[in-house]
Amino acid sequence: MSQVIPLSVPNLSLDILENLRETIETGWVSTGGRFIEEFEKKVAAYVGTERAVSCQSGTAGLHLALKVLGVEYGDEVIVPTLTFIAAVNPVKYLGAEPVFMDCDDTLNLDVNKLEAFLEEECQFTDGTVINKSTGKKIKAIIVVHVFGNPASMERLMEIKEKYNLKLLEDATEALGSYYKDGTFAYRHCGTIGDIGVYSFNANKIITTGGGGMIVSNNGELLEEISFLSVQAKTDPLYFTHDEVGYNYRMTNIQAAFGTHQIDQLESFIDTKINNYNLYSNGIEHIEGLGLLSFRKDTRANHWFYSLIVEEQYKVNRDELLIQLNNFGIQTRPLWGLIHKQKPYCANQSYRIENAIFYEERLLNIPCSSNLKQEQVMEVLKRLGD
The missing domain is CATH 3.90.1150.10 (Aspartate Aminotransferase, domain 1)
Structure with a gap:
């Protein structure tokens, strides 16, 4: 064939131009505007959560999620080795260290080896997991639903509860994937652990050119994430900031793409x-x-x-x-x-x-x-x- 067959490219339509025209005509092209809230509501309704919080990228979403889940300097987080590096780097952003796990034949984190590691290589005392080889606290697990193939969330949730760990779902590749059987039948990837994160990078199943979305069944966590993503303004009128925040907001132009894309x-x-x-x-x-x-x-x-x-x-x-x-x-x-x-x-x-x-x-x-x-x-x- 004379034309290149691309690996994974956006599926865009000129129907989106009406949305983009509105952002230009109103001047709402940056981090404010009606499309942001509309896109958040559409994603929340689609995956079945009460709320979703938009952000600058899937990576930013993972960073914010780990922070509000209490991961701190000197902690450890269990992560898969088979994933894109963006799933792991936010652990380092917080001064924590990753511990790498193998994959199973779905390419997802090998739950059998995870369980063996926690049982044999760790000590569980007073609700805290201590890695015997490093002496450090293990605070959380990051599970990635690789290539949109759902991971074994039933067993992961059992392990989370048994060892009092936080469970972060990197669902950046898995928007639209859900379970048909079992405890979590018809629950979407990203909505089962403590927090889930989606990505809208250009190669994802829907795109906003960039951007991400954070979901959770814990409204307090989402409120804290929303607060931190807009520079942690305690009083936005007088620019009062009581802690360090981040400029992790999605733009209205990105959301204008998203509100159209999710309908497709x-x-x-x-x-x-x-x-x-x-x-x-x-x-x-x-x-x-x-x-x-x-x-x-x-x-x-x-x-x-x-x-x-x-x-x-x-x-x-x-x-x-x-x-x-x-x-x-x-x-x-x-x-x-x-x-x-x-x-x-x-x-x-x-x-x-x-x-x-x-x-x-x-x-x-x-x-x-x-x-x-x-x-x-x-x-x-x-x-x-």
């Missing part, structure tokens, strides 16, 4: 599921390739499609990566595991095994919500040649 979300997910099924049907006939599945007891948003390149395939993963990109088919490998990144090499990691396999074998293939059927067939053709 279900149709975007339908397209992603249909295209995933097309890929799956084609790839099952290609020796040495597999397509990572999504959990059957959930309605995943199918944000990213993960191709597993086995040894019996005609070329290795990196050679396939180069070949596809040379054909104009944008693909990318999995993120480099965080525990091996330079800022985190000295941090503790626990039995990292599965993540290494996926780091070496996984390839993300085109998955935009405006991806055409003929483009899927072109990708399959190149994979099978």
